[in-house]
Amino acid sequence: MGSHTTHSACETTTVDLTNVKPYGDTMNDGMMQLSFTLPVPYGEEANEAAKILARKMGLDEPAVVFSKDMVGFTYFVLYGKCQHTVDYSTIKVTKVEVDVMDRLECEKYITENIKRPVVIVGACSGTDAHTVGIDAIMNMKGFHEHFGLERYHGIEAVNMGSQVPNEVLIAKAIEVNADAILVSQIVTQKDVHIANLTNLAELMEAEGIRDKVILICGGPRISHELAQELGYDAGFGAHTYAEDVASFILTEIVKRKMV
């Protein structure tokens, strides 16, 4: 700056939603943080390898801000400026399309539109023993002050618990004439959940009950998109409450004329 020059007042740039880049402290600076390990010995060459990798990923000015010797491996924290952009304006996400009703609204909806008890069978199937999620949806107590399905007048909720073989789950659904099956999958290592969910859907086809039951899966790594790919009617992820599931089931029942 000259002796006493001040600066021109140009406002901040506004976001262009067709070309979105990461934001560090200035629009479109592209700033990103990465951390990872490479199976190479610690040293300058390792840092260089990390930077080359970052450049291949489209990061400008990659900076290894930390690296640590892990004996034969090197760990890196790296910052760089992402040059890719995303057109946010055209993104469409497949979501469960339903107007969520609260518990009382659900109950009213059953009385007015279904007029019979709705039966829902749920389990954590396969080898999965994580019941907290399915309990949160099904049991009286619910989760975060949202009561579970058991509490809903007009809903009969049968929670079979953990590690339920798919065959047993289906048998129970047939036995109680279930409107919907809820299956929870928490463990996703080596895609066990995919194998198990696919198996369940296939067994239901084989039993000839796939069309008669609303089939729903859930868990922290489940998305509606994935569920649909696997042939499920809906999938619910983290932060789901009983009313989300109930609303979907009840409106489906009416839509499909299962009343």
Added chain:
Amino acid sequence: MGSHTTHSACETTTVDLTNVKPYGDTMNDGMMQLSFTLPVPYGEEANEAAKILARKMGLDEPAVVFSKDMVGFTYFVLYGKCQHTVDYSTIKVTKVEVDVMDRLECEKYITENIKRPVVIVGACSGTDAHTVGIDAIMNMKGFHEHFGLERYHGIEAVNMGSQVPNEVLIAKAIEVNADAILVSQIVTQKDVHIANLTNLAELMEAEGIRDKVILICGGPRISHELAQELGYDAGFGAHTYAEDVASFILTEIVKRKMV
């Protein structure tokens, strides 16, 4: 597995240094952690945008494991499997090529090969006020139990401190007939250090003393490569000690016949 089948004993894959990928818990799984902010509103679409971006960067199976509403912005933690590879075996890094001598060896080297006092002028130049780094190199006390240049018999170390204008630094170097100039640059925001280091090198050219002085820069974001690009004889980054710099200067003096 069949009723009692156990598994075949195939050992872990070993690393292929021509095709290195990040390592999470299995060779070549490509696993990487990213965090960044996009200037888009929080929601499913934002998560999708983050995943699209990750795919463009070459990450397979991107998973948004956390996202947070920052009002108009969304923050993400994302994991994905990097598909790029690096040929580690061919990486060459430009490093300061010198056999580092410890203080006593340096002193001996001066007595034996230079036979006169070596004069080194240093400063944190431009607007930079971070003296801890240059003090660590130059002052008596040094750093992490490595004495600074002031302590070396045979070296005259002149530390001019912080915020020294380049002109003043050069004038001092001329005045004391310096063998080497050490300039420290810590602040790198908006590349101020590049501008300042370039300016110093140009001023030295203009003064006609560039060839007569070993010109060295240093700081946590300085690499030897960058230094060379800017016309410096060497650049030193984090974890530098006085002996690294001294060894380089002394061998250069002999190499260039400045004795």
Added chain:
Amino acid sequence: MKSKLNLDPKVIDSARSCAGRIAESMQIFIDRHTTVSTERTVLRLLGVDGVDDVDTPLPNVVVDAIKDGGGLPRGAAYWIGNAMIQTGLDPQAIAEKMAAGELDIMKLTMASKEDAEAKILPIVNKALEKIKAQTAKREDYLATIGEGRKPYLYVIVATGNIYEDVVQAQAAARQGADIIAVIRTTAQSLLDYVPYGPTTEGFGGTYATQENFRLMRKALDEVGEEVGRYIRLCNYSSGLCMPEIAAMGAIERLDVMLNDALYGILFRDINMQRTLIDQYFSRVIIGYCGTIFNSGEDNYLTTDDAYEAAHTVLASQFINEQFAVLANIKEEQMGLGHAFEMDPDLENGFLYELAQAIMAREIFPKAPLKYMPPTKYMTGNIFKGHIQDALFNMIAVWSGQSLQLLGMLTEAIHTPHLQDRMLSIENAKYIFNNARAIGEEVEYKQDGIMQKRAQFVLAEAEKLLHEIEAEGLFSTIEKGKFGGVKRPKDGGKGLAGVCVKDDSYFNPFIPFMLGGEK
């Protein structure tokens, strides 16, 4: 030493003796029964190993045959002893012949119980020598290369591939880990046999096999010598093969074993009779070979609330202690479990947790308490997670925990990556060192939040124990008092493997291992 939390020793004593009576009454039931797994364990200790041509482990082949032949109430030891007398073969050869369909030990002439017992005695002694040699080797290591400072840094490996696990375990040891636990593959606990050989394909964990134990033990001994610190190995003596794995662990020198019938009942839906009987023999082995066992109370807090259900953890610790006493386990081997699972949004949650951790330390002064990290409230926010783990580490060093299962910032995402483990070790080391003496330095306000919290939890635990004593342990579990999970006495997996002993039943190892008659 005076209680810093002003805990009433009378309440502690009352709780402890009540737990003692609960355990004793259960022991009466246990002593009357045996299980397929218990008998397979006897076989394993007698040296029976390997698989048949459809990969069924030989201990299963033999015990299944005994069971099918109606001989289980008499115990495998009798049948093997008898077969040795009648065939002149050793136990392994007998098992192999049985697997090949060349021998039916149920059809042989039957010697007396005393003769059978005498016949196998030398083999029993050999087995005990082998185990003692391993225990001596551990002690030798500890005396020569030494060990890490407490709280021990305890991390898991869980790649599913034992060879990959070895790489990660050694890396972790180099980074500072003191204990490596090889997590088991999903659902191994429900298998009523122990797989054989080295394995490379588990889900979320690696099969517990004797060969895997051996491979890992060797790798840890190597790296332990390299880093100058004995590295402990941990696995799970838990599930339907509880005592078998204890035996394998004794033979391969495992140092720490997760071992808790209640865990299997509540979280794996294993039948309570089966697993309580199995637990007894497993603990006798554990006690004998100097392994530390870890109980699973921490798990209650994943299904129940850490603030509300704190007293159930303490009550269970008392019971686990008394079960261990009956199995002749020293207090120094009692890795009673608890966990840092308070809701991070709870105001003063840190103080409640701290009070509880110090309380556990004061009540079980010599026990190598196992402290589990935050898991339930961990999210994909790895940065927040890393500081939840930091507070956990702070409480650990403060309250003098012994086995610190390190929290991973990626707990809610995946089993640990190499770098996750490194960061968690760094976290613990930093905080342990930086706040080393804090526990000695501070005192707690008379009748403050912390003192009151600890006193309250203790009082509630004592109350619960008296309820259990009145009600019986089986029925308490049926009512869902632990972890909020209800399990029926005759439900769950593995009940078919339980049977009542007959009069001439004998287990040749238990008396020796207890160091006297039993």
Added chain:
Amino acid sequence: MKSKLNLDPKVIDSARSCAGRIAESMQIFIDRHTTVSTERTVLRLLGVDGVDDVDTPLPNVVVDAIKDGGGLPRGAAYWIGNAMIQTGLDPQAIAEKMAAGELDIMKLTMASKEDAEAKILPIVNKALEKIKAQTAKREDYLATIGEGRKPYLYVIVATGNIYEDVVQAQAAARQGADIIAVIRTTAQSLLDYVPYGPTTEGFGGTYATQENFRLMRKALDEVGEEVGRYIRLCNYSSGLCMPEIAAMGAIERLDVMLNDALYGILFRDINMQRTLIDQYFSRVIIGYCGTIFNSGEDNYLTTDDAYEAAHTVLASQFINEQFAVLANIKEEQMGLGHAFEMDPDLENGFLYELAQAIMAREIFPKAPLKYMPPTKYMTGNIFKGHIQDALFNMIAVWSGQSLQLLGMLTEAIHTPHLQDRMLSIENAKYIFNNARAIGEEVEYKQDGIMQKRAQFVLAEAEKLLHEIEAEGLFSTIEKGKFGGVKRPKDGGKGLAGVCVKDDSYFNPFIPFMLGGEK
């Protein structure tokens, strides 16, 4: 209240009165001098603002002319008062005419000091009214929308562009920040003028200009109403324009000001005479308008060792307190600085730091202490950094700090990104809430590590203060006792702007602002 650290009140009193004498003797020097910046401040308060056609601020134009005309010893107020009498113009019009080269106020007929003083009195009053209105507005906000709970969450924005800063500041407030500090661009402290207008191009910070203050104040009032919490604004009354910025801050309702002559001397190589004189007027303004000042002792620990040099921080706090007392600043406005800069590898470093933080709290019970985060030992390892910040937050809530400058996990890398700030706020909120009452709950072992540490630091500080009293403050600084940095009395930047007042010098604001004669 009894000292939990068993600090001796006699030692505290002795240190405090010694610091009082040091400050008083310096005040004698200060009262005899004025500076160009002090005089420009008078002009600014009289309403002179704007720039000439080469962007020189009008206060500089006027003061330069007075200085060139040899009139500085009499003070700008006289010359403006006189010019008003002689020209009938108001101060701004006078300045504009001077800038246009149409008026030379040094060449006018000279009225008496009394007449000049009387002439400007109405303008002085108007200025004071304006400031009082802002102070009232702050109080009104606090009474209506309220404020965050202490420790206040204090974060910085530093994009270089005021408009971008506004975006980030509002985002931070929504995430929970209570105080926003706009970091200044590199080296603004060395400018002997204050830039004008809104600015968009700073390095590592944004220019402090009155327009930037106004823009940010407005943005924070808006977001404060949105989130229902008054959001405080902080900037730097520091460097060569110390009092000018204090005046700008008073006019634009800044709530917190970094203000410490010693910082400028040691870390910006500003001449010590110049900045001590400037500091006085700046503190008078700060005291008057209800702003909290932050002193810069924390910085010593970036160049000196936190363990070794802890007593220099305390000694400097005592001196800063006494300088503030002389400027009529209430204890409630004394944001004395200290910092969490212990080497993270130091065994029991957490205990030493905790002891020191509690010590500061006990010695300055009502002061809104400013606690600075780890910076020196932060590295590119953001995960480790985040837990260093967590321990810092733990000590803050424990010791009852007031202004918590949040540590950023990226401290060693860049000025904060949006997400860094969010994570650091999350960190602080989690720990403050989770350990809220810890300070009340715990007590410290008699003669333990902590008590001894605090007593030692206090004793050393008292000793140092007595040395300074004997030696004089100037010469102490020359010897490098603070931050290990030596500065000569006649060296550094800005000495040319200092002059001795003549007998008819007057500063019309100081007496009013002190609320009495001075």
